[in-house]
Amino acid sequence: MELATLRDADFSLLDEAVTDWSTLVKSLEELKKDAEDNLHKGANKADWAGVNAKVSKEFIGKTAGEFADAHTQAKSIYQILSDTVGELKRYRRQLVDAIEGGRKKKNLTVIGHEGGFTVTTNAPPEARGAMDQDNEGDITALRDEIQGILDKATESDNSARTVLQALADQSELGFSDASYADRDSAAEALKQADQLAALAKKDPDDLTVKDFDRINAGLKKYAGDELFAERFATTLGPKRTLEFWAGISDPNRGNWELGRDRLDQFDDLQRNLGMALANATQSDSAAMADWKRTMIDIGDKPVHGNQGGPMGFQVMSNLMRTGDYDDRFLKDYGTKLMATERKLTGNGEHPNFAWRQGPATPWLNRIGEDSGTDPLTGYLKGLSNSPDAATDFFNQRFISKDDPDNPFERDTDGNGRKGKVSLSNFQYLFEERDWPKESDSKGEDLHTGKNNLALALEAATTGHPAGELPSADTPPHNAQQAKLMESLVSSIADDPERLTDSGYMSDSIGQITSEYLPDLNRALSDVERDPKSKDWHDIEKLHPIAGAEAKLAHTDVTKLLFTLGQNEEGYAAVEVGQKDYMGRLMDYHLNPALPSDRQVSDNYQLLVEQIAGRSGEISGTLGLGAQEAIGQEASDKDKSYEHAVAQRKNMISGTVGTVVGVGTSFIATPWVGAVAGGSAGTVTSAVLEEVFKDAEGRAREEAKITGGRFWQEGMTRNIDITQTAVRAAADKYHTIDPGDAAMAAREANRQGYLNARAIIDGQTPGSITNYS
Numbered sequence: 001m002e003l004a005t006l007r008d009a010d011f012s013l014l015d016e017a018v019t020d021w022s023t024l025v026k027s028l029e030e031l032k033k034d035a036e037d038n039l040h041k042g043a044n045k046a047d048w049a050g051v052n053a054k055v056s057k058e059f060i061g062k063t064a065g066e067f068a069d070a071h072t073q074a075k076s077i078y079q080i081l082s083d084t085v086g087e088l089k090r091y092r093r094q095l096v097d098a099i100e101g102g103r104k105k106k107n108l109t110v111i112g113h114e115g116g117f118t119v120t121t122n123a124p125p126e127a128r129g130a131m132d133q134d135n136e137g138d139i140t141a142l143r144d145e146i147q148g149i150l151d152k153a154t155e156s157d158n159s160a161r162t163v164l165q166a167l168a169d170q171s172e173l174g175f176s177d178a179s180y181a182d183r184d185s186a187a188e189a190l191k192q193a194d195q196l197a198a199l200a201k202k203d204p205d206d207l208t209v210k211d212f213d214r215i216n217a218g219l220k221k222y223a224g225d226e227l228f229a230e231r232f233a234t235t236l237g238p239k240r241t242l243e244f245w246a247g248i249s250d251p252n253r254g255n256w257e258l259g260r261d262r263l264d265q266f267d268d269l270q271r272n273l274g275m276a277l278a279n280a281t282q283s284d285s286a287a288m289a290d291w292k293r294t295m296i297d298i299g300d301k302p303v304h305g306n307q308g309g310p311m312g313f314q315v316m317s318n319l320m321r322t323g324d325y326d327d328r329f330l331k332d333y334g335t336k337l338m339a340t341e342r343k344l345t346g347n348g349e350h351p352n353f354a355w356r357q358g359p360a361t362p363w364l365n366r367i368g369e370d371s372g373t374d375p376l377t378g379y380l381k382g383l384s385n386s387p388d389a390a391t392d393f394f395n396q397r398f399i400s401k402d403d404p405d406n407p408f409e410r411d412t413d414g415n416g417r418k419g420k421v422s423l424s425n426f427q428y429l430f431e432e433r434d435w436p437k438e439s440d441s442k443g444e445d446l447h448t449g450k451n452n453l454a455l456a457l458e459a460a461t462t463g464h465p466a467g468e469l470p471s472a473d474t475p476p477h478n479a480q481q482a483k484l485m486e487s488l489v490s491s492i493a494d495d496p497e498r499l500t501d502s503g504y505m506s507d508s509i510g511q512i513t514s515e516y517l518p519d520l521n522r523a524l525s526d527v528e529r530d531p532k533s534k535d536w537h538d539i540e541k542l543h544p545i546a547g548a549e550a551k552l553a554h555t556d557v558t559k560l561l562f563t564l565g566q567n568e569e570g571y572a573a574v575e576v577g578q579k580d581y582m583g584r585l586m587d588y589h590l591n592p593a594l595p596s597d598r599q600v601s602d603n604y605q606l607l608v609e610q611i612a613g614r615s616g617e618i619s620g621t622l623g624l625g626a627q628e629a630i631g632q633e634a635s636d637k638d639k640s641y642e643h644a645v646a647q648r649k650n651m652i653s654g655t656v657g658t659v660v661g662v663g664t665s666f667i668a669t670p671w672v673g674a675v676a677g678g679s680a681g682t683v684t685s686a687v688l689e690e691v692f693k694d695a696e697g698r699a700r701e702e703a704k705i706t707g708g709r710f711w712q713e714g715m716t717r718n719i720d721i722t723q724t725a726v727r728a729a730a731d732k733y734h735t736i737d738p739g740d741a742a743m744a745a746r747e748a749n750r751q752g753y754l755n756a757r758a759i760i761d762g763q764t765p766g767s768i769t770n771y772s
Contacts, residue, residue, distance in 0.1 A: 204247025278323025320382030476547025514577030565625020616752025
């Protein structure tokens with residue numbers, strides 16, 4: 001910064017800018033509050049239907065989020081400007097005081113010129129030479145003082161410009177949610193990013209334990225900082241990023257002391273590095289766009305070039321196990337990854353030719369026990385945190401039936417002749433891929449890849465990250481999600497061993513199924529989906545769906561439920577979900593205030609019978625699956641089922657009230673919580689309290705039972721819980737006598753439960769009237 005620039009600076013325009021930003025921050029704070037309280041919360045409580053349910057509600061939620069981001073970004077800019085203006089004013093005062101002090105006390109003058117300044121004795125030009133020599137010490141001291149002030153002012157100005165530019169680059173459209181209380185904290189984040197990237201660029205042989213500790217601690221502290229993450233990733237670069245993690249993981253390349261002294265912290269470094277990179281990919285900066293493009297380009301190339309080593313995809317995919325990566329990046333990455341899979345496996349025909357782990361292959365994964373050699377394992381874990389990218393990925397085509405090198409043939413029309421078929425990524429991964437075999441430290445088979453596949457499918461079909469329950473902001477299922485659900489159900493029905501042979505996937509598949517219960521209940525009606533049919537319109541009203549419907553076949557649903565019932569976690573997810581859904585349907589349809597265009601019938605007994613019957617069939621089919629798993633010999637295997645049901649209570653935050661909502665907008669899924677609904681509904685609270693209490697009690701019993709007894713006792717419990725639901729709804733609305741309602745529900749639920757066995761056995765529903 002030039003001396004004259006600081007000394008003669010007019011801060012009035014900057015002061016006005018700071019004042020304007022202060023006003024803007026206050027205005028945006030009010031807008032943010034209004035958007036959240038009035039728009040967002042109001043939208044979540046509203047009773048949406050049709051296009052509004054699919055489009056308007058989600059749009060309002062995103063708009064409210066933009067107001068919040070706008071406020072955050074404006075506040076950060078205000079703080080940075082305010083800090084910078086205050087500092088520059090202070091440095092100007094220091095500069096003026098220094099110049100005045102030199103003039104008055106030392107008879108020195110300061111002359112500014114382009115490119116610098118001169119300190120000299122305040123004397124005629126012809127006398128300055130000698131006098132300057134006599135005052136050399138004072139001149140040097142004043143020069144150094146002034147230069148120090150100018151250096152600090154320059155640093156303040158440059159850091160503000162750098163930080164403001166970085167903030168602006170974060171989001172190409174809309175606003176960034178990067179938040180900073182002051183200029184210095186943002187500048188420090190960028191400084192740390194540069195320093196840590198420089199350390200990570202070192203040759204792995206030269207990386208010391210001290211370097212490792214500093215990088216790991218820095219990434220842990222700053223991984224969630226948007227400016228840090230973008231600067232660190234782009235400064236390190238995609239190639240050096242891969243070389244860094246591959247070098248750390250390879251004992252033949254890195255400093256042997258790291259493996260000796262820090263091996264137990266490699267998992268932390270992998271998590272922290274993955275989180276930072278994920279955060280970085282959310283940036284819209286030009287440098288980050290180039291980073292993402294280059295990372296994908298080098299994915300199918302050896303990390304160490306002519307020296308070999310793992311492929312880029314193998315290294316990067318392991319860093320995707322943590323964090324929320326940018327959707328567009330994940331989609332493009334997945335497209336190139338699957339192209340590489342086709343190339344290395346001969347379109348999937350020779351899977352053992354790809355991603356093999358050899359004696360010299362570095363152990364690229366430190367989170368869990370799998371080696372990380374198969375890049376799909378880490379990539380699918382990344383997809384499980386990014387629902388939109390996951391949906392897009394699974395619906396992409398893996399191979400076309402017209403491809404001359406397509407090895408996949410199936411009998412698609414039942415004529416006994418096979419022909420080539422097109423496969424989606426879902427079909428290839430779920431049905432055809434021969435996953436690389438790995439074992440843990442005890443020699444037991446690992447199934448991390450397929451388990452991550454189930455997690456990614458959970459995100460792809462539900463619209464929220466795997467392992468979470470939907471919130472009030474989770475959009476209704478869209479057409480692509482529903483299409484994938486149809487494929488999943490059809491695939492399991494076509495070959496149930498695809499799930500029973502991989503029971504560890506059942507918790508995710510069970511959760512998926514629990515979020516499509518309205519679609520399942522429609523399928524159980526056996527009413528033809530005819531838009532002109534009154535019967536079908538009645539089914540649509542009986543089981544309303546806000547978004548796109550997964551169009552399922554009754555037989556496929558039965559096979560899915562029977563298969564899920566053979567795993568306690570899959571059983572628990574659907575059984576608890578169905579009880580909740582049944583209770584809310586009772587509450588919904590017995591309410592006399594339900595608008596007439598949504599009423600199925602004014603015959604409330606008929607409604608009770610319809611709801612209770614289908615609920616009974618679902619529970620009965622699940623119970624038959626459990627009976628199959630428990631077996632004929634008396635054992636305590638049923639305890640694992642009861643315990644799994646009881647554990648669902650812990651999953652939903654330990655209280656029934658957090659899983660149920662009130663209001664008709666929540667009838668389309670059984671898992672949206674009271675976060676938006678306000679409080680737990682009377683009916684659903686009563687139902688789930690009894691479900692969990694019963695399961696917790698039975699899990700503590702010492703008696704050993706057979707699978708048959710489990711199914712029989714399940715019928716009695718199912719009837720009791722259904723009666724609890726209908727009595728609560730009848731008492732609440734007085735639209736039907738509670739006793740009559742309970743009797744109708746009991747008989748319909750019992751018949752539905754028995755029908756499950758008839759359907760499984762291939763008999764006509766309703767033909768069994770007694771079972772012992």
